[in-house]
Amino acid sequence: MISLSTQCLRAAAFALVFAGLTSSASAQAPYPNRNITLVLPFAAGSGTDTTTRIISKELGTALGVSMVIENKPGASGSIAASYVARSAPDGYTLIVTTNTPHSANPYLLKNMTYDPIKDFTPIARTGDLPFMLVINPEIPANSVAELIALAKKEPGKFSYASGSSAAIVSGATFARLAGIDLLHVPYKSSPPALTDLIAGRVSMMFIDVLTGLPHVKGKALKALAVTTKQPSALLPHLPTMDATVKGFDITSWQGYLGPANMPKDIVTKLNAEIRKVVERPDVKSQLAERGMEAFSGTPEEFDAFLKEQLLVWEKLIANAGIEKQ
Template structure:
């Protein structure tokens, strides 16, 4: 009888402790942020900077977990299927939350309904660059080279932005290139420097240091305006006499669908505080990163518009869903 009473008392205490813990205001334990791309990528660098600032605001550590694969799909899927309690969040991009729907024949989650928008972080253009041994000093010369050798010119890609920017270029310039897929941007960069691939279109975080260091040759930026970070590079439109070429990589945070509104509000406030931090703005100004604090509702509207925009870009580039 005494054993039963002790067991009941212990069980009651455990239930009481659990109830008290769950009643504590969010967050009361560490938060996991899944980066769906490899360590060293722009998503990883920006995500780590933001979550460090957010941890200061929230009073709990935010632990980064890199889960790369399938243009970010594996990491996004892990968040889509996580408990909607605010303790698992996604460092999302145009890959995971706009383009994958058009790039894949079937996703393991519904991209339109699987996530709760938390907040927009910012955007960054890409640089189109070639290996130093490629006999092209300008983007026009590179296009001429590719026209003379259909499908013999190779380009690397490890994300949606990298793939679509290159395929858009090929489609609009009337050239045919061969894609060489990689699991990470840094790995693709290593092979570009080594000459295993001819061309790579990647975000400033990955590409700019290599261009500035003379390891590869920058040809153009993918934005509609030249970047203050490297003003000597023309835009694709300038280099080729085009009007409508533009591709910008962006970053935003999402939680699983069903995350409570009060949790979303706290996370959004922390994201915006990080975006407004001078430390982060100064840290990434050199890679052309433009912060844009905003509400979860604004991110929801942006996600819809970007999904439609990327669907059109993928169709126009004649990229077949995998």
């Protein structure tokens, strides 16, 4: 007869073996086999948040798992970037990033808590989010030239809000190239900045088209120009900043990164599925309606682009005369 203690020992041993087999099977299961977290550097309602939700819904369906959106705004995207940089490189924690954390911060912040290149694995670029200059409708200006004239007439009266590096650099570049005195009012993200702009507590703002356009259509804001040197296909009726302020050319990009040293097979799979989603006509159309020019490419192309953008933003920030904070 087998004693009760012996039976308990056998049961415990069996449980350990079963747990080991289950763990091993889970580890060997094809990627992905559980939810993927997408960390965003900006608040809910921002352009990055809105476009990511469109793409991630289709991406989750393609991968057969849920995509969990986790907004971590603050410190110009550094909080989100640092969090992902220190996460396990297993493909289950990614960042949907922009030029703010990965192109501009090295030249805007004195204390960087991550390296924008060494601490990340490029996966796929997903497109550009053009910016536009919007003003409070109470300001009696219907063009960039008229706004400049008003600012020169009353130096220091007008202010610009910012909720991202593109907005910070655009405002400072505008002031320098136009020769006007503007007060900078920084915010953690674009939605609260827009609230104050609509209320008239600040005068103007450079904002991504996706976030700002609904307020322009609703007459709560007035749009004067796009920030890209070439006219935007999404807003063909708006002139460019460069048409009035020569040399003005700023845009915002978006893409997926993971922690450094992600397995190549996982990167390849994610890149392939992201590209399929982004290149779908229905998804492109949804994103275009919200102000995003969607396109993608290989991880290698994205890696080269990231390194190139560091040089572009270093020059933009130096030319704008912005000092590190």
